Amino acid sequence: MKQRVVVYKKLPEHLNEQLRAEFDVTFFDRVNDGNRAAFLESLKSAHGIIGASLPITNEMLDAAPALKIASTVSVGVDNFDLDYFRQRGLMLAHTPGVLNESTADTIFSLILASARRIVELAEYVKAGNWKGSIGEAQFGVNVHGKTLGLIGMGRIGSAVARRAHHGFGMKILYNNTRPNPEAERELNATFVSKDELLAQADFVCLMLPLTPETERMFGAREFGLMKRSGIFINASRGRIVDEQAMIRALQDKTIHAAGLDVFEVEPLPADSPLLALPNVVALPHIGSATHETRLAMAELAVANLIAGLRDEKVPHLAV
Ligand SMILES: NC(=O)C1=CN([C@@H]2O[C@H](COP(=O)(O)OP(=O)(O)OC[C@H]3O[C@@H](n4cnc5c(N)ncnc54)[C@H](OP(=O)(O)O)[C@@H]3O)[C@@H](O)[C@H]2O)C=CC1
Ligand SMILES: O=CC(=O)O
Numbered sequence: 277m278k279q280r281v282v283v284y285k286k287l288p289e290h291l292n293e294q295l296r297a298e299f300d301v302t303f304f305d306r307v308n309d310g311n312r313a314a315f316l317e318s319l320k321s322a323h324g325i326i327g328a329s330l331p332i333t334n335e336m337l338d339a340a341p342a343l344k345i346a347s348t349v350s351v352g353v354d355n356f357d358l359d360y361f362r363q364r365g366l367m368l369a370h371t372p373g374v375l376n377e378s379t380a381d382t383i384f385s386l387i388l389a390s391a392r393r394i395v396e397l398a399e400y401v402k403a404g405n406w407k408g409s410i411g412e413a414q415f416g417v418n419v420h421g422k423t424l425g426l427i428g429m430g431r432i433g434s435a436v437a438r439r440a441h442h443g444f445g446m447k448i449l450y451n452n453t454r455p456n457p458e459a460e461r462e463l464n465a466t467f468v469s470k471d472e473l474l475a476q477a478d479f480v481c482l483m484l485p486l487t488p489e490t491e492r493m494f495g496a497r498e499f500g501l502m503k504r505s506g507i508f509i510n511a512s513r514g515r516i517v518d519e520q521a522m523i524r525a526l527q528d529k530t531i532h533a534a535g536l537d538v539f540e541v542e543p544l545p546a547d548s549p550l551l552a553l554p555n556v557v558a559l560p561h562i563g564s565a566t567h568e569t570r571l572a573m574a575e576l577a578v579a580n581l582i583a584g585l586r587d588e589k590v591p592h593l594a595v
Contacts, residue, residue, distance in 0.1 A: 284327030345584030369580030380435035386535030425477025499525035
């Protein structure tokens, strides 16, 4: 009898076909209030699940006694309780690596857009307000030659640092759980304490996973340690930051500006004070969202799932 797979994200058709050829598959483009009951029902006999963006709770896993593997179309695994996966002996696969460069491009566009006020000034032009030469009130600040402070020098952090070092002649400071000798050798990056990084960096960029240790690790104290001219960039996970403290720091000019791809609650609620701040560039969690990269992620996630269900070596296991 074929093993059963539940897909809870829209995948390219050739991958759906690949799954159908080998498994008995139930497809949900996305899970919402209208189909949640059917999704939960489908888990009861699932051997494998594949999707993204949906928190997979332990209650859902408890309802899936036959489950062997969950394959997420993301590198982040914060939608899962890793300890529970270990306890149950379940596999959790993810998609590291293939999204490094696209995500680093997004982060660099946040750095540039925040420093040069690209979104604010593009809106000014579109609103018909450009009546004469702009003046100092609309100037931005340089990116080239400045100091980038990266908290999290992993796969994506290193891709950001490469752009900063080779393309923009920036000085790189970083903080990690341990030094990254490759980044030090290739990018002349310097390992410093978090407080030293905050005090010296012109751009502070978070590129960490969301874990119990990193949740809300960045708050009023950290914003207070940044330069008043400092620009804060977060494309990792919103819950790593105390969002209310960030809003206060931006409103009272404790820091100069922020470029954000991720938020405590996503989609960002329409009444968020962040949307009223001209010194904030906010994106809808598009770090890896290019056609090419999302395809590579989906292909890798399907390859992970198939390997797990065939009892072969899974290319990228988080647990
Ligand atoms: N906005 C978006 O669309 C995207 C967001 N992401 C987010 O980015 C995250 C990072 O991805 P990736 O670069 O592949 O992950 P990596 O694991 O390669 O890098 C994470 C880095 O964070 C460091 N780190 C972990 N905990 C701490 C801590 N407490 N203090 C300082 N450093 C710490 C790790 O250090 P060490 O190596 O020393 O343990 C590691 O170098 C993902 O987990 C995801 O949440 C990813 C892709 C797209
Ligand atoms: O946020 C995206 C991811 O891949 O993780």
